Amino acid sequence: MDRLPQEALNLIKNSETIKILTTVDEDGNPHAAFREDLTVQDDGNLAFGEPFEGSQTNVNLVRSLWFDKKVELTLRDRSGTTFQIIGKPYRYAHSGPLFKKFYLAEREKRGADSELAGVWIIKPEEVRNETYDVRKKEEDEKHPFFRHFDRASVRKVKS
């Protein structure tokens, strides 16, 4: 896909944005986890650190990479601006400059006994603006018959 829209990039850069990664296991059970250190690489791919080799997220990501499955990231800031990014794990780095950068940051943040197992690279394939007002407008245009008659856009309500 083309580069992520600027609004999504801004969300990723904002340290107060809530960032959640959702993966699935071999039986299709979903698993969601916070990814505070999510960043955008120069090539447009997304990167985040994985603290634990044995985490369910990590296992699911390995499976997704091996079997060409998708994962999902949800981003939401304090104002409610929300984006969903769907992509595929491309690489798991546990050595080299990229890993070291994340590793040192994790150690700085969590202290001398902290761990970082590796860094995941996700190639975005699809991005959606899931902000309430944006989605409402889209839905109203696509599905006008799924509106209750109480709504102002359907019926003029006397004040």
Place this chain on the structure above:
Amino acid sequence: MSEQNHDLGFQQLVEKYPDFPQLLIRKLDSEVRGVVMSERAIKQAQEEGALFIASGADVGQEASRPVFGGAFFRDGSWVLGMEPMFLQFPEGYTRKGNTYTIDTIDGRSWLFDGKTPVEEVFFAPYPAHFGKKTRRGTPMMKMVSARFPGLLFIYLYNRCCFWADQMQCKYCSFPTRVFKRKPGFSQEDLDDLQETMDEVLKDTGKWMNIVLLAGSELSGPAPFDNEVAEYVKVLTTLKKTFGTEKVYAKMVASAFSRDQMLRLKDAGATTYQPHIEVWDKKLFEWICPGKTKYFGRQYWIDSALAAVEIFGRGRVCTQFVGGVEMMQPYGFKTIDEALASTLEGAEFFASHGVGPIAIMHRLETGSVFYTQHQKLAPLEYHLRLMKGISALHRKYNLSVDFNNYRCHPTGDLDRLHTAHITNELIAGGTS
């Protein structure tokens, strides 16, 4: 080859085993076929700090030798088939099929099958202590080398009594490898080791595993006592480096008595792996004559089983050299027969709390099988062995974390169930 033993290639196996990760078939295939680097890739590796030119003095030979930091696939598993570029291995191999090439295009490196780029690969930096010397002038890479880029390698010595008796394991090239070290660490050697390890650990975020490795040494008041003494010396030195009572290293050693294992545990050992190599009794006797003489297959089995009581479940492994049971004229003729035997052995060990692992048999210069011009086992055999062994780890709730995919060539499939393995005893297991 028989009807049941077709030598299927990469694409055929991808189609036959859709539930097996394609990337791992590529990894196994890279070991079978071998991998070389183009001049462009070598230049790129040097620019990325992934290739070190060791001087002749560094490696104890006349000519300099390029030493590679390693390459890995997108999933973090290592590109195999590049043994001549590591210090632990000799230079000559019998491979099968066309050799893969790593080439670099626009700054990105790829594994090429012929002219087709099939997987992007990534280089790993060579260890920062390579090229440095201890105060005594010993090359640090001689004290502590590396294999898979997160795995430190400490050769205690590479003499083996079985070789001296001309009873070496038939796949083994151990004493012909690059570094030669006689048994017997002096205090000065141990000082060099400690100084090297102190330097090694300055390389932040690089290291997660150490392997301690030696040949079988029968001398001492009791057989193997002197071998144990060497491990104790090294473990004691490592404890000083780490400042801890336990040393999180893997220890590949001979089959020791209970008393010898307790000595090692007291010295800080946390794991232990006496390797059975091949399961079938007759083939064991043919392929491993030294182990058969000193002191037989059952002794090596009993040692591994006893070790579980001392080190615990998930802390003891035994390794099979995958494919040697198909060497001729005495070996199995079909993949099915070979796997039935080896996986029977693997299940026996797993049911007793010993983690079975396997490497891919390579035909290396200096080994008996190499000189006999034996044929490598089919790629499909290795795929099915990897699958079978990982399934046993899952079935018996047994991790082999100290031989995980980062420091062992075939541990990859365990990544799919590592979240759920607890090492607790389950029904059907006896230890």
